Amino acid sequence: MTRTHETPPKKDSNAEQSAAGPAAPELPGRFITPIAFGTVLQPLNSSMIAVALVSIRDVFDAGTSVTWLVSALYLATAVAAPAMGRIADVLGPRRTSLAGLLLVGATSAVAPFAPNVAALVVCRILIGIGTAAQYPCGVAMIRRAADRLRSRPNNALAALAVCSQVTASLGPTLGGLLVGLFGWSGVFWVNVPLTLVGAAVIIWWGPADPPAQRGRGRLAALRRVDPVGIALFAAAITALMFWLLSLADVPQWWWLAIAVPAAALTGWWSLRVRDPFLDVRLLGQRALSFTYVRTIVTYTAFYCVFYGLPQWLEETRDLGPVGAGLVVLPISAVGVVSTLLANRLQRNRSPRAALIVGTAALCVAGLLLTVPGEDSPILLLLAISAMLGVPNGFNNMGNQRAMYAVAPAERVGAASGLYRTSQYVGANLAAALLALVIGERADDVGLHRMGLSIAVLAAVLLAASLFAALRERRS
CATH class of the missing domain: 1.20.1250.20 (MFS general substrate transporter like domains)
Structure with missing residues (x-):
């Protein structure tokens, strides 16, 4: 199925509406x-x-x-x-x-x-x-x-x-x-x-x-x-992930020496074959490639919270695994609510709106992580956890919708797979960042450093989203 009836990538905010109509029903x-x-x-x-x-x-x-x-x-x-x-x-x-x-x-x-x-x-x-x-x-x-x-x-x-x-x-x-x-x-x-x-x-x-083909x-x-393209991509991403994992301890640079030429070979091969697994021309679309980069940064911050906060709650706040699990539970609960709100916001708006709300909330939540100490009351910790859940739904829905809107229909599976890969690259970057700012034991200083790091990452994402929104308005 072609996409000749869809809005060009520049107007990615309403790609699905151009195909189905502004008053079309939900699936x-x-x-x-x-x-x-x-x-x-x-x-x-x-x-x-x-x-x-x-x-x-x-x-x-x-x-x-x-x-x-x-x-x-x-x-x-x-x-x-x-x-x-x-x-x-x-x-x-x-x-x-x-x-x-x-x-x-x-x-x-x-x-x-x-x-x-x-x-x-x-x-x-x-x-x-x-x-x-x-x-x-x-x-x-x-x-x-x-x-x-x-x-x-x-x-x-x-x-x-x-x-x-x-x-x-x-x-x-x-x-x-x-x-x-x-x-x-x-x-x-x-x-x-x-x-x-x-x-x-x-x-x-x-x-x-569609009907299965035979013979x-x-x-x-x-x-x-394209099994050759898949093999080359697998070599490149595996070496990259091993290098990222090594950053938490002793960086093993030779993995990067494998990842870079493997990535170059992946790009070279994709330009030679008619129907490549990873079409580098597709990544040349600024909206799609930027979505992947934004997803990496977003999930770096997300996994810092996912791994770092429970560690501090157990090691410094002495809540134990059960208590730590209960304190972070509002992140999930509020995340579900924020996802539904983001979905409602995006019905007639660009994904950019959800991303601006999500990154602004993430910046505030990161700054709030610089407040608690080992004697902080549970109610304060629960309130901070609730705030940490707000950006999850907005950022997840915004990035997901942005990817869906600009990915070609015939390659939406591969494009969404790369979106998933971007999340796990962010997870490994988070492990390296936590090793740098927290170290072996999560004390108050480490938690505050983590919060500042998250706030900085969110501020960069927010500035990029606001700049892009301003440029769209002027064009």
């Missing part, structure tokens, strides 16, 4: 539920494992190697998300999503029988690949359904954002319950029924793919996926 709920359900798997699996690491370490006498159970999933997802998105663009998002669910379910069923931590790491990589398919496939299914029904995707995109925020925040709580009932294997077992239910609802209600047509379609 029906029967499509939203199956699309959104599968996207809970990745944030759930990334956060549940945190409460199982101690048990796994004790059972296998593994020491610090258990941390690879966390890093392996992030690495696999960062590499696989755009690849699975490209496969969805070529073979169909519904089929690709179902294949990813099958991989997650089968791997999770055998993971509890792993003989050692190395085998569990392999399982986590496979789970990362399977869960990586769900977000880009979800966005691609939304795009197909919205174009076919001439509907607006606002509520569907908001559902993806809400599912991601809620499950990421509730993951440690659910994981603790599962570990308490079933041991560490519970965080793997839970994926089996979730994938079965997810597959069932997609089969029954998910938007249909030579199927082989031609597989060649269009």
Whole structure:
């Protein structure tokens, strides 16, 4: 499906309205539920494992190697998300999503029988690949359904954002319950029924793919996926992620020496083939490439809060894991509300409006993190947590809508996969930043430095958004 009927990228704020009409209805709920359900798997699996690491370490006498159970999933997802998105663009998002669910379910069923931590790491990589398919496939299914029904995707995109925020925040709580009932294997077992239910609802209600090709047509379609381009991109992003991970301890610059030429080869290859996996000409679109950069910076700040604040609450405020979890719970609750408000704001406005609100709130929230100390009352901490939830919904919805609006319809899967990769690049940058400003123990000084860092990042994003809005008004 071409995009000749859509508004040019410069007017990305209302791309979907140009296709569906300003008074078009929202995408029906029967499509939203199956699309959104599968996207809970990745944030759930990334956060549940945190409460199982101690048990796994004790059972296998593994020491610090258990941390690879966390890093392996992030690495696999960062590499696989755009690849699975490209496969969805070529073979169909519904089929690709179902294949990813099958991989997650089968791997999770055998993971509890792993003989050692190395085998569990392999399982986590496979789970990362399977869960990586769900977000880009979800966005691609939304795009197909919205174009076919001439509907607006606002509520569907908001559902993806809400599912991601809620499950990421509730993951440690659910994981603790599962570990308490079933041991560490519970965080793997839970994926089996979730994938079965997810597959069932997609089969029954998910938007249909085009008819499957057969014989030579199927082989031609597989060649269009561009396996060489995927391999080159995988080498580049894997080396980059390993380098970013090393920044938290001793920087390993030789990883960067691999990432840079691999990225250059990826660009060179994409200019040689007719249908590349990663079209560098697409990244030449300023609106899309800037969205990825903005997403990296935004999620650097987000993951600083996600990892740094609970650490301070446990180590300096002495609240323990349960108390820390309860104090940060308002971040999730308010994040859901702010997502719904951002969705409402964007119905007739540019994504820029949500981004301005989100980055301004993030700047204020960062400055508020410079206030508390080890004797601060719980009510103050809860109020700051609530404020930290405000920017999450606005920034997530603004960046997601900006990407959706300017990505070509035939490549929306790959584009949304790169959007997911940008988030995990931000996660690793956050780990490096926390090592720099907090160090080994999160004391009051470290928390205040983290807050100032977040405020500076938000101020840069806010200035960029205001400048872009002013330039749009003048043009």
